[in-house]
Amino acid sequence: MSFVHALTCKECGAEYGIEPRTVCDNDFGPVEVAYDYDAMQGTVTRESIEAGPASLWRYKDLLPIEGEPRTGFNSGLTPLVKADRLAAELGVKELYIKDDSANHPTFSYKDRVVSIAITKAIEFGFDTVGCASTGNLAHSVAAHAAASGLRTFVMIPHDLEEGKMVGMSVFGPRVVRIKGNYDDVNRLCSQIADKYNWAIVNVNLRPFYTEGAKTHGFEIAEQMGWRLPRHTVVPVAGGTILPKVWKAYQEFIQLGLVEDNKPAMYAAQAEGCSPVVKAIEEGVDLFHPQKPNTIAKSIAIGNPADGYYVIKVIRDSGGWGASAEDSEIIEAIQLLARTEGIFTEPAGGTTLACAIKLIQQGRIPRDEPICVCITGNGLKTLEVMQGRFTETPVINAKMGEFDTLVKQIEEQTTESTPQTV
Amino acid sequence: MSDTITIQIPTPLRPQAGDNATVDVTGSTVGEALGALTQQFPELGGRLFKEGGNEVNRFINFYVNDEDIRFLENLDTPLKGGDELSIVPAIAGG
Numbered sequence: 001m002s003f004v005h006a007l008t009c010k011e012c013g014a015e016y017g018i019e020p021r022t023v024c025d026n027d028f029g030p031v032e033v034a035y036d037y038d039a040m041q042g043t044v045t046r047e048s049i050e051a052g053p054a055s056l057w058r059y060k061d062l063l064p065i066e067g068e069p070r071t072g073f074n075s076g077l078t079p080l081v082k083a084d085r086l087a088a089e090l091g092v093k094e095l096y097i098k099d100d101s102a103n104h105p106t107f108s109y110k111d112r113v114v115s116i117a118i119t120k121a122i123e124f125g126f127d128t129v130g131c132a133s134t135g136n137l138a139h140s141v142a143a144h145a146a147a148s149g150l151r152t153f154v155m156i157p158h159d160l161e162e163g164k165m166v167g168m169s170v171f172g173p174r175v176v177r178i179k180g181n182y183d184d185v186n187r188l189c190s191q192i193a194d195k196y197n198w199a200i201v202n203v204n205l206r207p208f209y210t211e212g213a214k215t216h217g218f219e220i221a222e223q224m225g226w227r228l229p230r231h232t233v234v235p236v237a238g239g240t241i242l243p244k245v246w247k248a249y250q251e252f253i254q255l256g257l258v259e260d261n262k263p264a265m266y267a268a269q270a271e272g273c274s275p276v277v278k279a280i281e282e283g284v285d286l287f288h289p290q291k292p293n294t295i296a297k298s299i300a301i302g303n304p305a306d307g308y309y310v311i312k313v314i315r316d317s318g319g320w321g322a323s324a325e326d327s328e329i330i331e332a333i334q335l336l337a338r339t340e341g342i343f344t345e346p347a348g349g350t351t352l353a354c355a356i357k358l359i360q361q362g363r364i365p366r367d368e369p370i371c372v373c374i375t376g377n378g379l380k381t382l383e384v385m386q387g388r389f390t391e392t393p394v395i396n397a398k399m400g401e402f403d404t405l406v407k408q409i410e411e412q413t414t415e416s417t418p419q420t421v
Numbered sequence: 422m423s424d425t426i427t428i429q430i431p432t433p434l435r436p437q438a439g440d441n442a443t444v445d446v447t448g449s450t451v452g453e454a455l456g457a458l459t460q461q462f463p464e465l466g467g468r469l470f471k472e473g474g475n476e477v478n479r480f481i482n483f484y485v486n487d488e489d490i491r492f493l494e495n496l497d498t499p500l501k502g503g504d505e506l507s508i509v510p511a512i513a514g515g
Contacts, residue, residue: 011480025433027468028480028510180487187484187509194432286479289491303489305511308479 003040004064007031007207010309018066020124020204022193030306031207033064037254046226046257049218056112056215062251063116063215064208070122071144072115074104076215080223083372086339090359094369096229097336098220100376101344105147106167107377108298108345109241110140113212117201118144120208126199127151132189134182134237134298135164136376141201142171153198155185161297163380181292183303186238202238210306213241217248220371221258228252228263229371231319231364233355235347236267236276237299239306241375246313265313266364267321268354270294270329270346276307277321280314287311295326295384296346298376320363324353330388332356333378343378351375424502426454431508437464451483452496454506469508482509 007016011029024031044061052058056076057069079099087095100109114137121129130153131141138154145152152173156164157180169175178185186202193203201209221228228249234242246265252258269277272294275287287307292300304310314321324332326346333349336342344352355372358364378385395401425445430438438444439462446461448454452475459466469478475496477483483490484507490498500506 023433023480023510027478028433030480183489184487187482187487187507190431190509191429191507289489291492303482303511 002064002066003035003037003044003061004066005034005036008034018064020126020199021207022190022204030309033207033211035062037251040255044255044257046222049222049257056115056212056219059215059218062218062248064211065116065119066123069115070119071148072111072119075111075115076103077219078102080220080371081340081342083340086336089335089339090356090366092359092364092366092370096220096224096369096371097340097342098216098371098373099342100216101342101348101374101378105143106136106139107380108136108140109213109216109373109375110136111144112215113137113209113240114140114144114201116212117141117199117205117209118148118150120205121150121199121201122148124199126197128153128196128198129201130154130189130192130198131201132156132182132186132203133168134300135160135168135380136298137202138168138173138175139164139171139380142168142173145173146171155189155192157182157185157297161381161383163382167380182301183289186301186303186305210240210244213244214248214251216241216373217245218252220245220373221249221252224369224371226258227369228258228261230261230368231264231266231370232373233266233268233351233358233364233370234373235299235351235375236269236307236310236321237301237304237347239276239304239308239310241373242267243306243309243313245373246317263317264319265317266319266354266358267310267314268351269321269323270296270299270350271323271325272296273300273302274323275302276304276310277323279307279311280321285311294329294346296329296350297381298345299347299350320358322354322357322361322363324350324357328353330384333385334388336374337378342374344374345376345378345381346384347376348374348378426500426502427505428454428458429505429507429509431510433510434465434468434508437468438462448500450496450500451485451490451498451506454500455483455496480511482511483507484509 009024081097103111128151158177193200253260273292279287290302329349332353446457
C-alpha cells in the first residue's frame with residue numbers, strides 16, 4: 001500500500017493521476033507528489049522507519065512508489081559525520097557533515113533521486129531511460145539502469161571532466177555529448193522527452209525523481225537522533241535538493257517524529273554561477289539566469305528550474321545564501337580533507353566555503369547545530385586538484401635514505417605551522 | 422526571402438495550438454510573434470502570460486535560435502525571417 005494521493009501543481013493546485021508528467025498543463029508549474037499524511041499518523045513512526053532496510057528505502061512510506069523498490073537497495077543511509085575537528089577549526093559548537101560522497105553505487109546524492117526514478121520507470125513500463133546531466137546524474141542513471149537491464153541515453157555538456165566521462169561510460173549507456181552548457185542540454189532533453197517515449201528521469205519523471213532528494217533530509221534527522229539541525233547548508237544547482245530537504249524536515253515535524261526547531265535553510269553556489277544567491281541578496285523573487293563560469297561544473301546550472309522555490313524556502317525558513325570563488329572552493333576541499341578525511345568534489349567545496357562565509361558573517365550562529373550537505377565525491381574531479389601539492393619525494397629502498405627523509409620532514413613540520421582559515 | 426518565424430510548441434501546449442508542433446507567424450520582435458500566435462490561438466495567451474498582462478509565466482522560457490531571450494532583449498528581442506522561436510518549460514536537473 002502506498003500513501004500517495006495524487007500529483008498536484010505547486011502553483012495552481014491542479015490534480016493529476018500518478019503518471020509520467022513534466023509540468024502542470026495549466027501554468028507549466030512543477031507538479032509534486034501529494035500524500036495522505038492523516039493515514040500515515042500512527043503508522044509511519046520512528047519505530048517503523050528504524051525497522052526498515054539499511055538504505056533510503058527505510059523511508060518508502062514517504063516516497064512515491066506503488067510496489068516494491070526495483071533498484072537502489074544499497075543507496076542512501078550515507079554517513080552523518082560529527083565533524084569535531086572541522087568544528088574546532090571554524091569555531092563552532094556542533095557541526096555535521098552529511099556525506100553523500102559515500103553514496104552507493106555512484107558516490108553522489110543522485111543515487112537517491114535515481115533510485116526512485118528508475119523504480120518508477122519500471123513501474124510505468126518504460127524500456128529506455130535517460131537524463132540531462134552535469135555528470136553525477138549520468139553516472140547514477142547509467143549504473144542503476146545497467147543493474148536493471150534498461151537501455152540508457154545520457155545527454156551531457158561536451159566539456160565534462162575526464163573522470164566524469166569514464167565514470168558514466170563504464171556502465172555502457174549511449175552517451176550523447178552536446179555542444180553548449182547544461183542549460184542547453186536540459187532544453188534539448190525536454191524536447192527529447194516530448195518526442196520519444198522514454199523516461200527522462202529529470203524531465204517526465206521529475207515529480208517522482210525529486211522526491212528521492214527528501215531522503216537526504218530524512219537521514220540527517222534520524223541520524224542526529226530524531227532531531228533537526230538548526231541550520232542546513234545545501235548546494236544549489238537546478239534547485240531540487242534544498243526545497244526537498246526542507247520538505248523532509250516539515251514532513252517529519254508534521255508526523256511528530258521530530259520537534260520543530262524552526263530549521264533554517266542556506267543556499268551555496270559558486271560565484272561563477274550564482275543566480276539564486278544573487279536574487280536572495282537583492283531581495284527579489286525571480287532570479288536572472290547566468291552563463292556559468294566555475295570549476296564547480298556539477299552545480300553549473302545558470303537557469304535553475306526550481307530556483308524560484310529555493311528562494312521561497314530560504315525566505316520562509318529564515319535562512320540566507322552565499323557564493324564562493326573558485327580559489328575558496330579549492331581551499332574548502334582541502335580543509336574538509338585535512339580535518340575530516342573526506343574528499344569532496346568542487347560542489348562540496350562550494351558548500352563548505354559558503355558555510356564558512358555564513359558563519360563568519362554571523363548569519364549562522366556558532367553555538368547552534370549546523371549541517372553541511374556534501375553531495376559529491378572528489379575522486380571524480382581529480383583534475384581540479386592536480387598540481388596543487390608539493391612534489392612527492394622518490395628514494396631508493398634503503399633504510400638510511402628513509403631516515404634522512406623523515407628527519408627532513410620533521411624539521412619542515414616544526415618550522416611551519418598548519419594553515420588555518 | 423520569407424519573413425516567416427517558426428514557433429516550436431511543446432507538447433503540453435499543443436491542445437491549445439490546434440495540435441500543431443510548430444506554428445508559422447510573422448513579427449519583428451518576440452513580443453510581436455507571440456502576439457500573432459495568441460491571436461491565432463487565443464487560449465494560449467493565458468498559458469504564456471500571467472492574466473491580462475505582458476508578464477511572462479515564470480515557468481516558461483523562450484529561446485530565439487537556441488538563446489534564452491533573457492540574455493537578449495526579452496520580449497523586445499528582434500526577429501528576422503527564418504528565425505526559430507522555441508517555447509520550453511523550465512526543467513529541473515543536476
